[in-house]
Structures are given as C-alpha cells and as structure tokens.
Amino acid sequence: xxxxxxxxxxxxxxxxxxxxxxxxxxxxxxxxxxxxxxxxxxxxxxxxxxxxxxxxxxxxxxxxxxxxxxxxxxxxxxxxxxxxxxxxxxxxxxxxxxxxx
Amino acid sequence: xxxxxxxxxxxxxxxxxxxxxxxxxxxxxxxxxxxxxxxxxxxxxxxxxxxxxxxxxxxxxxxxxxxxxxxxxxxxxxxxxxxxxxxxxxxxxxxxxxxxxxxxxxxxxxxxxxxxxxxxxxxxxxxxxxxxxxxxxxxxxxxxxxxxxxxxxxxxxxxxxxxxxxxxxxxxxxxxxxxxxxxxxx
Amino acid sequence: xxxxxxxxxxxxxxxxxxxxxxxxxxxxxxxxxxxxxxxxxxxxxxxxxxxxxxxxxxxxxxxxxxxxxxxxxxxxxxxxxxxxxxxxxxxxxxxxxxxxxxxxxxxxxxxxxxxxxxxxxxxxxxxxxxxxxxxxxxxxxxxxxxxxxxxxxxxxxxxxxxxxxxxxxxxxxxxxxxxxxxxxxxxxxxxxxxxxxxxxxxxxxxxxxxxxxxxxxxxxxxxxxxxxxxxxxxxxxxxxxxxxxxxxxxxxxxxxxxxxxxxxxxxxxxxxxxxxxxxxxxxxxxxxxxxxxxxxxxxxxxxxxxxxxxxxxxxxxxxxxxxxxxxxxxxxxxxxxxxxxxxxxxxxxxxxxxxxxxxxxxxxxxxxxxxxxxxxxxxxxxxxxxxxxxxxxxxxx
Numbered sequence: 001x002x003x004x005x006x007x008x009x010x011x012x013x014x015x016x017x018x019x020x021x022x023x024x025x026x027x028x029x030x031x032x033x034x035x036x037x038x039x040x041x042x043x044x045x046x047x048x049x050x051x052x053x054x055x056x057x058x059x060x061x062x063x064x065x066x067x068x069x070x071x072x073x074x075x076x077x078x079x080x081x082x083x084x085x086x087x088x089x090x091x092x093x094x095x096x097x098x099x100x101x
Numbered sequence: 102x103x104x105x106x107x108x109x110x111x112x113x114x115x116x117x118x119x120x121x122x123x124x125x126x127x128x129x130x131x132x133x134x135x136x137x138x139x140x141x142x143x144x145x146x147x148x149x150x151x152x153x154x155x156x157x158x159x160x161x162x163x164x165x166x167x168x169x170x171x172x173x174x175x176x177x178x179x180x181x182x183x184x185x186x187x188x189x190x191x192x193x194x195x196x197x198x199x200x201x202x203x204x205x206x207x208x209x210x211x212x213x214x215x216x217x218x219x220x221x222x223x224x225x226x227x228x229x230x231x232x233x234x235x236x237x238x239x240x241x242x243x244x245x246x247x248x249x250x251x252x253x254x255x256x257x258x259x260x261x262x263x264x265x266x267x268x269x270x271x272x273x274x275x276x277x278x279x280x281x282x283x284x285x286x287x
Numbered sequence: 288x289x290x291x292x293x294x295x296x297x298x299x300x301x302x303x304x305x306x307x308x309x310x311x312x313x314x315x316x317x318x319x320x321x322x323x324x325x326x327x328x329x330x331x332x333x334x335x336x337x338x339x340x341x342x343x344x345x346x347x348x349x350x351x352x353x354x355x356x357x358x359x360x361x362x363x364x365x366x367x368x369x370x371x372x373x374x375x376x377x378x379x380x381x382x383x384x385x386x387x388x389x390x391x392x393x394x395x396x397x398x399x400x401x402x403x404x405x406x407x408x409x410x411x412x413x414x415x416x417x418x419x420x421x422x423x424x425x426x427x428x429x430x431x432x433x434x435x436x437x438x439x440x441x442x443x444x445x446x447x448x449x450x451x452x453x454x455x456x457x458x459x460x461x462x463x464x465x466x467x468x469x470x471x472x473x474x475x476x477x478x479x480x481x482x483x484x485x486x487x488x489x490x491x492x493x494x495x496x497x498x499x500x501x502x503x504x505x506x507x508x509x510x511x512x513x514x515x516x517x518x519x520x521x522x523x524x525x526x527x528x529x530x531x532x533x534x535x536x537x538x539x540x541x542x543x544x545x546x547x548x549x550x551x552x553x554x555x556x557x558x559x560x561x562x563x564x565x566x567x568x569x570x571x572x573x574x575x576x577x578x579x580x581x582x583x584x585x586x587x588x589x590x591x592x593x594x595x596x597x598x599x600x601x602x603x604x605x606x607x608x609x610x611x612x613x614x615x616x617x618x619x620x621x622x623x624x625x626x627x628x629x630x631x632x633x634x635x636x637x638x639x640x641x642x643x644x645x646x647x648x649x650x651x652x653x654x655x656x657x658x659x660x661x662x663x664x665x666x667x668x669x670x671x672x673x674x675x676x677x678x679x680x681x682x683x684x
Contacts, residue, residue, distance in 0.1 A: 003531075004524045007384045007443035007480045009509050009517035011492045016503035103572060124459055128291050131461050138291060140459040144651065145402060165568040166656055167454045 017072060023057070027075030029090035035065045037087035051079035051088065106137070107250065108170040109157040112189050113179035116149040118237030121263060122179070123157045125241055129251045129259045130159045137164035144169075152187050159250070176212075177244050178202060179222075179236050190215060200247045200283075202236055207286030218247025220283040222275070229274035238264065242276030246283040253280050289463050294455035297425040297462055298364070298390045298448070299324035301432030303334045304470040307362040307388075311339040311350035315369040316402045317452035318392040322364050344369040348376035348387075355385035356491070358482040360436060363387070366452055367394035367401075367408045374412070377445075381416035381518065383492050386439035386446075386479065389417075390432065393564070393615075394452040395650040403651020404452040406563060410592075410616035410624050416518055418446040418525060419593040421563045423549065425462040427590075428455065430542055433470055437532050440477045442525045444518070451565045453651065465540050473539050522594040529591065547596035548603050552578065553585030557608040558667035560586040563625060566613060566654065573659045582667050589625060597632040604629065606638040609673060611666045613659070613680075615648040622677050641673045647680035654681065 033051075040047040041064055052062045059069040060079055068079070080088040109126075113119030120142050127138045137160035143153045156170040172192045181203035183189060190199060190212040197215045202222035210217050222239035229239070238260050245253045253276070260276055261269040292300070298321050302310070310329070312322035328334035337354075341347045344365050351361040365373060370391055380387050391409045395401040409419060420435060422428040428450050435446040450456065481491070495511045502508045509517075530546050537543035551571050553559055560570050567588030577584045587603055589596075604610050610633075614623035621627065626644040633639040643666045648654045658680050666673060 003441075003528050004521070006441070006521050006524065006528075009514050010384050010481055011382075011490075011495045011509075011514055012481055013490045013493070013502050013508050014504055015488055015490050124291065127459060131289070131291055136461075138459075138461055140291075141454075142457055144404075144453040144457065164460075165571045167458050167565055167569065168653055168655065 022071050023074050024069075024071045027070075027073060027093055029075045029077060030070070030093050030096065031068055031073065031075065031077070031079055032089045032091050033065060033068065034087050034089065037085045038065055039085050039087070040064045040066070048084055050082040050084060054078050054082040103160070103166075105162055106158050106160040106164060107175070108173045109159070109175045109177060109248075110170045110173040110189075111155040111157060111177045111179070112183050112187060113153060113155075113237070114149075114183070115147055115151045115153050117179050118235075119153060119155045119179055122177075122237040122241055122244075123155045125256065125259050125263050126244065126251055127157055127159075129255045132255055132259075133251055135159045135161060137162050139164045139167060141167055141169060152183055154187075173197065175200065175248055175250075177240060179240050184210075198247060200240070200244050202240055202243065207284040210286060214287070216247075217286045218243060218283050219286065220246075220279040222279045225278040225282060226275040229278055230271040231268060231275055235272070235275070238272035239275035239279040242278065242280035243283045245276075246280045247285070253277070289461050291459050291461045292425070293320060293457055293459050294422075294425050294428050294450055295321035295392065295457070296324050297429040298432055298450070299328065300464055301429040302362050302388075302390075303328050304429075304465060304467060305388075305433050305436040305474055306360065306471075306476075307334070307336050307436075308359040309337045309339065309351065309354035309361045310363065311341050311347045311354070311361070312363045313341055313344050313347050313365070313369060315344070315366045317394060317404075317456040318364045318366040318369070318390065320456070321390060321392065325362075344373040345376055348373045348380060348389075351387045351389075352376060352380050352383065352385055355380070355387050355479075356383065356483050358479050360440075361385075361387045362389065364390040364392070366392045367396050370408045370412060371396065374415070377412060377415045377417060379492075380445045382514075384443040384481065384518070386436075386443055388432065388435045388439050388446050388448065391447055391449045392452040392456040393449055401650040402452075404454050405615040405649045405651070406449070406451070407616045407649070409447060409449045412447070413593050413624060416444070416522065417593065418442075418444055418522070418529075418591070420446060420448050420591055421589065422448065422450040422455065423565060423568050423588055423590070425455065425460050426542065429462055429464065430536065430540070433465070433474060434529075434532055434536055434543075437474050437536075438525065438529050440479070441528050441532065442521055443480060444521060444525060449564070454565045463540075463542075469539055473536060526591075526594055526596055526598075545590060547589070547591050547599035549588045549590055550603060551586045553587055553603065555583055556585030557583045558585075558611065558663075558670075559604060559607050559609075560584065560611045560613060560663055561589065561604075561625070561629065562586065562613040563589050563592065563615075566615065566648070569654065569656060570613070570659055570663075572656055573663055576660060577664060577667070580664075582664070584663065584667055592625070595628055595632070600629055600632050601636060604640065605633060605636045607640045609667060609670045610640045610642045611645065611663060612642065613645045613647060613662075615646075617646050617649070617677070622675075626677070641670060642675070643673045644675075644677040645680050646677050652681050
C-alpha cells in the first residue's frame with residue numbers, strides 16, 4: 001500500500017553565510033587589524049591565526065594578512081582578546097563616518 | 102485455579118542454581134510435549150546465600166498466570182538446612198511430593214502426609230567429581246526419579262548442554278547417581 | 288526454533304537478529320539482564336555492534352541519538368527512574384526524527400523506592416511522541432522488537448517496546464526464535480532520509496523560529512509548529528504502516544495479525560475487560576471461568592498505545608454492554624491513562640458502553656486470579672453499579 005511521504009519536514013537547513021541575516025549592522029565596536037603587529041605578516045608565513053581560530057562567526061580568513069568580513073562581523077572582540085600580539089583594536093563604530101559606514 | 106497445571110516449587114539459596122535446575126527441567130518438559138512451561142524466580146533482589154524459591158508450572162496447554170506458586174503439587178529442596186528457616190511444604194496439595202537433598206534416610210523427614218523422596222545429592226555430586234556444594238545438577242536426578250514427570254534420558258543430555266564448559270560429564274553423572282539413589286519415605 | 292529463556296533474553300535475541308549497530312545502556316533492574324546479554328553477544332562477536340557503556344540513562348539516549356543521526360541502527364533499554372532520567376533526550380530523539388528502538392522493562396517509579404512491576408514508567412511517557420508497543424508474552428517481545436526496528440525506520444519515529452518487569456523480564460517460557468535469513472529479508476538495512484553526511488552538510492535542529500522563514504537559498508524553512516504538526520501527522524500515518532508491517536511479518540514468520548488490539552473470546556461478549564501486557568493474559572483464565580458460569584465476557588489487550596489506535600478500539604468496544612479497564616498505572620488525581628483514552632475515543636458514539644476503571648498491581652503488588660474474578664464478575668453482572676471513579680484492587684488499608 002502506498003503510504004504518506006514520512007519525515008518530509010524536520011529542522012534541517014542549508015548552512016551558509018547570513019543564516020541570521022547580515023549581522024554586521026549589530027556591531028558597536030569594529031575590529032581594526034594593525035598588520036605591522038600581526039605575527040603571520042611579520043614572519044611572512046602561516047603562524048598563530050588565533051583570530052581565525054577563535055572567531056565564533058567564521059568571518060576571519062586564514063590568510064596573510066587575515067581579513068575580517070565586516071558584513072557579518074558582530075564586533076564581539078574575541079579576536080582582539082585572543083591576539084597574542086595585540087594587533088587588533090576594537091574601535092567605536094560611531095567614530096567612522098556615515099559615508100564610510 | 103486451572104486443573105491442568107502441575108506446580109513445582111524449587112527451594113534453594115541464592116547462587117545455588119535452583120533457577121538453572123528448574124530451567125533444565127522446563128526445557129526437558131517442553132521437549133517431552135508440554136506446551137505450557139513457565140518458570141518464575143523470586144521477584145526482586147538476588148542475594149547470595151539467602152533463601153530463594155523458583156516457581157515452575159507445567160501444562161499441556163499455554164499458561165497465562167505468571168504469579169508465584171502458592172499451592173504446589175511438588176516441592177524440591179536443594180539444601181536441607183533450609184528446613185530450619187523455611188516452611189517448604191507451605192500450601193502443598195494433598196498427596197503432594199517433597200524432593201529433598203539431605204544426608205539422613207528418607208524416613209527421618211516428614212511433611213504431613215506428603216510423599217518424600219530423599220537423596221544425598223551433595224555427596225553424590227562429590228562422588229561424581231564435582232567440587233563440594235554443587236547440587237543443582239544432582240537434584241534434577243532425584244526429581245526425575247521421585248516425580249516420574251520427566252524422563253532421566255531426556256534430562257541427561259539437557260544437563261550436558263546447559264553445563265557446556267562447566268564439567269558437563271560430572272554434572273550428568275551427579276544427576277545419574279542421585280537418580281539411582283533416591284529413597285522414599287512418608 | 289523454540290527456546291526457553293527469560294523475557295530479557297527474548298528481547299536481546301530480537302535486537303541481535305535485527306542487527307543493531309550501536310547499543311548504549313546503563314544498568315537498571317529489571318532491564319539489566321537484557322543489556323548484559325547484548326554485551327555478551329558483542330563480546331563474543333555474535334553481534335557486530337558497538338557497545339558503549341555510559342554513566343547514565345540520559346547519556347545512553349544521547350549516544351543513541353548521535354549514532355542514529357549518523358545513520359546507524361541504535362538500541363537501548365531501561366526501566367522506571369532510568370526512563371524518566373532520559374526524558375529530555377526522548378523528546379529530542381523523536382523531534383529529530385531518529386529511528387531509535389528502546390525496550391522498557393516496566394517497573395514502578397520511586398518514591399518510595401520499588402524495583403517491582405507496574406506500568407507507570409512508560410505510560411507516563413505517552414506524550415513525548417514515541418511509538419509505544421506492549422508485549423503480552425516472550426513471543427510478542429521478540430517479535431515486537433524486530434517489528435519495531437522496521438517500523439522506526441519506515442516512519443522515522445523512535446519506538447519503545449514495553450514489557451512487564453519481572454513478570455515477563457525474569458520469567459522463562461518457550462518462544463520461537465525466527466531465523467536470521469527470515470529477519471534479514473524482513474528488515475533490510477536502510478539509509479535514513481536525513482543523516483549527518485559530510486558530502487551534504489546541514490544545520491540540524493538549530494533554533495527554529497516561531498514563524499516560517501527563507502533559508503540561505505531562498506526556499507522557505509518550516510517553523511516549529513509546522514515540524515511538530517508533521518510529526519503528529521506521521522504518527523497517525525504510522526498506524527497504517529504498522530498494520531502492513533505486522534501483516535508482512537505474519538506472512539514471513541506465521542505470527543501476528545493483532546497489531547493494535549488482541550481479543551480473546553470477544554466475538555459475542557457483552558462485557559469486555561481491557562488490559563495491557565501480561566495482565567491481559569492472566570485475565571484469559573478469568574474469562575474461561577466466567578464463561579463456564581454463563582457470563583458472556585471477553586478480554587482485549589491494547590498492544591499499541593501510541594499512536595493511539597482509536598479506530599481499532601472503537602470497533603472492538605462500541606456497542607458492548609460494559610467495558611472494564613484494568614490498569615497498572617494512574618494519571619494521579621484523575622483516572623487510569625488508558626481508561627481515559629478509551630473513554631474519549633468512545634465519546635462520540637451513541638452506543639458507547641458504561642465503563643469501569645480498576646487500578647491494581649502498583650509497585651508489584653501480586654494480582655491474584657481470584658481478585659480479578661471477583662472484580663469482573665461484579666462489574667459484568669451489575670452494570671447499573673458501574674461508575675466513573677476508579678476502584679482499587681488488593682488494597683490493604
């Protein structure tokens with residue numbers, strides 16, 4: 001006998017950026033990377049990448065220099081906290097001009 | 102309440118193997134053609150050395166009542182020291198049977214008007230080559246002889262099968278010796 | 288081939304024949320011999336499975352959830368307080384639609400502490416969304432376990448197979464063990480509809496918003512209420528699926544045909560006794576005696592409690608002169624859960640019978656056949672005295 005199509009609906013979604021929308025607008029503080037202090041940049045090779053490792057939103061790249069996707073960065077500041085070289089500063093968003101924003 | 106059910110209560114001590122003995126008899130009874138076989142141990146905690154009993158019900162028809170036996174047709178006692186602690190004949194039907202592992206002659210034991218079958222299973226088991234205290238295989242021989250319910254020739258292979266890796270030949274011999282040396286009293 | 292073993296071993300044998308792949312369990316009386324037997328099967332390599340000992344029942348179900356999420360056939364077993372300790376994970380397993388199978392050796396719940404049988408444990412879990420099957424004897428235990436795996440994977444809903452602690456778990460009786468080839472033909476390996484797959488990553492059971500919303504690719508994702516509605520509809524649909532599975536099993540193994548209720552001497556019965564589990568079989572002896580006295584009585588067991596087979600129950604009970612429900616569980620402050628469910632199912636029928644509820648056997652209080660005889664004789668011969676208040680059997684106040 002033909003039965004209904006079971007388990008058609010469960011909580012399963014495709015992963016991808018922006019599952020919760022463009023969260024960059026939530027930010028109060030913006031991470032600014034000072035490349036001259038960044039260990040991989042100074043060493044010219046892959047090194048700590050704590051910023052990439054600890055970012056809860058996966059918006060930091062494992063590149064030299066690391067880049068931060070500000071469309072999704074919520075400004076939590078974990079990267080700045082974890083950076084062993086203090087290469088990331090958290091700067092108030094309102095210090096950036098409206099135009100720049 | 103059903104008249105077709107033979108009720109056999111097995112008294113032993115925790116760890117003595119009354120359940121295994123009753124299980125072997127249950128298997129043999131089933132092989133002999135009894136469709137209804139239910140064996141129910143004491144429900145609850147299992148403590149080594151404490152008095153325990155196991156209910157075995159046998160019938161030509163399927164058995165539905167799993168409750169413990171209160172009015173047995175037969176009682177099997179694996180250890181005569183239980184007689185001081187437990188009223189093994191409690192509820193025994195008129196004309197019932199008590200099968201007892203005990204060292205003294207059958208005439209020394211009385212349970213109302215019940216038939217009594219006695220074998221010194223403990224001694225026969227040692228004579229068969231088992232370590233002292235293994236009585237659950239031997240008692241089956243005494244039970245077979247006294248009850249006539251299940252043939253010893255069916256029980257012997259069943260014992261060997263149950264005790265694979267645990268001295269099967271000696272256990273079978275213990276049953277055979279007990280079978281041949283069961284005495285009757287009243 | 289027939290073997291004589293305990294109910295727990297019957298269950299373990301069914302799990303082995305079903306080729307469970309992951310078993311996680313924490314020991315609790317009277318279930319323990321079941322999972323001990325399974326650990327022996329795994330140790331001796333008779334069963335090719337991972338046996339994962341855990342530190343609690345909550346973890347046992349968590350392991351089953353993880354294994355089932357990865358697509359493995361997962362099994363656990365528990366009783367009483369262990370089942371309740373699992374409760375939060377039970378909800379998760381069914382919400383995540385994982386085809387876990389679990390045996391519950393029914394036992395009363397503390398406090399006060401008890402190890403003996405009643406059915407309060409699994410009955411109290413009727414609303415979590417699991418399918419619940421109840422076995423009346425060892426044959427039904429082993430058959431139900433095998434059918435449960437098939438049902439669970441067919442509808443992606445976990446299944447509980449419940450049987451009376453001690454009365455069935457620890458008693459020995461003959462039952463037929465199906466052949467491995469028979470079971471393999473009946474229960475093929477399967478690929479779940481949704482499982483953790485690195486080639487196709489997904490977010491499972493994350494925070495689900497009250498309303499529907501678009502996913503990253505623009506397709507609409509269901510909200511919580513849609514997913515839960517779908518579970519309910521699937522549970523209702525599982526009734527039909529189980530009837531087919533049972534019929535197929537009957538064809539394969541020659542046993543079955545009563546997926547929802549099993550009736551004994553009910554054809555011309557004016558009064559029908561209803562019970563769950565081994566008690567329904569004990570009542571058969573009572574029915575035989577009352578029939579000799581000239582009373583037209585029968586007994587019916589309810590074998591599937593969730594989803595509730597209301598159609599089969601109404602068909603079996605509507606139009607009778609009386610229905611007497613014996614229960615080893617109670618919705619405290621109200622009535623027996625099965626009694627209330629049956630009453631609700633019959634409500635819309637003009638020919639609904641008067642009903643009486645008996646509560647008995649809690650915490651392993653022995654149920655004597657003579658007590659059942661008295662209760663049933665009284666309720667069947669004096670229908671005018673029937674009332675809606677539960678009566679208790681065997682109380683020594």
